[in-house]
Amino acid sequence: MTATVAGPTATATVTVQQTVPGPTATVTLPPLPARTVTVKAPQATVSAPAPLVRSTQTAKPKRTTAPPADVYYANCSEVRAAGKAPLYTGDPGYASHLDRDHDGVACE
Template identity: 45%
Template sequence: MTNPYMPPPLPQPVRPAPRWARKRYVLPALGLALFIGIGIGASGQDTKTDTTVDAKPAAAKPQPTMTVTATATETTTPAPAPTVTTTKTVTKTVKVTRTVTAQAAAGSGSGSGSGDSGSSSVYYTNCTAARAAGVTPLYAGEPGYDSHLDRDGDGVACE
């Protein structure tokens, strides 16, 4: 039963198909059209045969002549230029600093009882200087030994 006083229901808008559904039909159709187009384009040869041309004798047809000319060009590669090598000699100068300490004589009243203790001390800035002086390895207590030359602290410097 319908009520005459009630308005009829509004029509629902038709929803378009979702994107994935469109792709589901459109993409295969485009692929099929592509393959058909490639097939038609590849056939490119005329399937019709002209029977009137074939009926004429071959002597009446002028035959085209084809001339092929081959040209060979020889290219030579130049010999490589000689390589010039320069040698640079570097001379390194090592500075060795010697510090000499003068001590007063035993009879001059200085109070120092021994005259043989360290009459000269030697200081090397690095192991390269000690190697240049030819005194490596340096042991603790020897002139020129210093803790900054002994990396591992075992008492032997510039090993």
């Protein structure tokens, strides 16, 4: 029990707490209905794996203008002076005497 007195006029607060034993109640609820969830299967996609190594070969550039008909270089110094080095097999002015290792590329 708690009693409170305040000021010239008396005010009393009384709190009483008591537990009384008594009957208990049991509540039974019906089970919840089952839920059905449908999940769509993912679509399989097949893709080719990316190459691990890239090709390092470069294509020979194509000529956009017609080459001069008769081009002759006596040596690689002339080819370089003309700004045409290196020469490839089939290029105007290519000759086997300019290709020292005979690999198809002259004045390397």
